[in-house]
Amino acid sequence: MWSFGNGFGGFTHAVKKNLERPCDSDFPSKPRKFIPFWADGLNKSSLTPSFKRISKQGLIYKKGEDKKTYSVANSASEIAVSDNSFVPRPTRSTYVPPHLRNRQASDAPNLPGPATERPGFSRTPGGSQGSRWSGGAPKPELGRLGPGYAYGGAAVGRGGGSSGWHNRSRSWDRREREVNPFDDDIDDKNNDGEQAFSEQENTGINFDAYEDIPVETSGENVPPPVNTFAEIDLGELLNQNIRRCKYVKPTPIQRHAIPIALAGRDLMACAQTGSGKTAAFCFPIISGIMREQYVQRPRVARTVYPLALILSPTRELSCQIHDEARKFSYQTGVKVVVAYGGAPINQQLRELDRGVDILVATPGRLVDLLERARLSLQMIRYLALDEADRMLDMGFEPQIRKIVEQMDMPNRGVRQTMLFSATFPREIQRLASDFLSNYIFLAVGRVGSSTDLIVQRVEFVHESDKRSHLMDLLHAQKENGAHGKQALTLVFVETKKGADSLEHWLCLNGFPATTIHGDRTQQERELALRSFKTGKTPILVATDVAARGLDIPHVAHVVNFDLPNDIDDYVHRIGRTGRAGKSGLATAFFNEGNMSLARPLSELMQEANQEVPAWLTRFASRAPYGGNKNRRSGAGRFGGRDFRRESSFGKNLDYYGGGNSGSAYGVPSNYGGGYAPGVTSAWD
């Protein structure tokens, strides 16, 4: 299901240089801060940098029921998987996590949006010159789609000519992007093998349990959450897609984030992948774009002007987001394009040329496109960073800064910026605030993966024993497994070389394994993922490229063959299991090389009510700095809590009657001062 439709059509052609590249004057060397007309008067107060006094408000905090909540969320994905194999759907409302939302029957109606009369969405019917489409062509589909949210021309090919996406489907004889994205099976995606998992249990969803997920917000004038999609003014076409996704009720992150985003506010949000995070930023973006009456986009030869930019740290994640966004935007006329490296650029260029409203991209390819002047960020109104803490981590931060601050993207406060991640270290929050304006901080309790559903084990394994130990685990697992089949096991290692070597060794020893890491070609990466997902090679050896965001259903076991140095990475890694309503297992091989992780790991496990081996507790107590992970390696590691509360002005203020001074994982921390011990955090 990893669709690299943009990529592997032809490897043969070399990248053709764009000879008609606009002159440099189109791309000033100095950052040009363009304030488009539409931004005038928008979000005025937020034009001043943040760090205003943060009022304490908006706290919705409930304890208990979290475990139930998690299992509920996960059960939903179980259902969705079952759907794929025509297992009867439960009558209860089903939350289907993003990665499974393309499994629906292929009968999504082809209906135009009945134009509800809402002023915000109304637009002058009739094709008009100077439309929002880069081609500036009329929108012939308007009549057909109705005057409501229907923005006909999904993309107008360069060189004018009117063509809505219906037309395009006909005029382009290849499969179009706008084929029904809800039909994976007839699309260009390969679903075979997923049926193998059809016989999963089928649980009803208790959405009421969602109410108990702890949520923390801070910032000025936080818009109140909503309880239903109906309360939100998203537009009928988008609502239809939400229904097609069987997405009946908003998840907690959506309940809170969507109103915030619709209010035009900047947002820093902590929420686990799989909790509906992608939808949480896609819905407001799509809705906002539909809402726009006319956006005159400049016409510069071969340069396209997306209105929204979504960045993610890995190519696979970008694809995943693109796939989801396409579903949400189906028939809305909002065009989503993905651009990432490792695949031939030409097809991506072609897609861009056909028009783009929302661009999903990895940083490198994006910069490439910008430098080719095939793309301009002048018209960006929405910027979303997925896995934002990773994006602003050391390796990525300069690139992101370049894209956001040194190209032609509108300033913060002019554009709307939304940052999402499951973890938000304090130091990264500080960095991130450069990109945000008077933002709202939002933390939603983990939904669906990190700890409660996952049994975490730590074993002391010397470096030299790791392989045989892994072998033991795999053998045991195979014997216990159903039908003698090897359960999907994701093995994380430290290095790319180590990944190849371990894969080779596993294969030699009769365990079908494959590997994914950054030294493999994109094609190999995609193949490896698919092979893993379908169970063909039920063991996947991976570097951290697979640690974040990827929704791989049915991973039964995550083995930290090499532990990461960063507890955040550990959290992201083990979050690959415990999905789909199953209890996941996470095993870590710990040895003398991992001492820096002793304390944070032991704290994390305690917090998650895991059994902590006595030896680990001993190591933890000996760890430097008292072992608080928020101080380790010089980098403060707070997350799950607005750092603004702790730094300049938040100090010693006890907003919540204590608690939550720790990390994103709800680890009660003895650092941070003054908070009552034992109080559960928002991430409990």
Place this chain on the structure above:
DNA sequence: AAAAAAG
């Protein structure tokens, strides 16, 4: 120190 992300 490693991984990711452009080719």
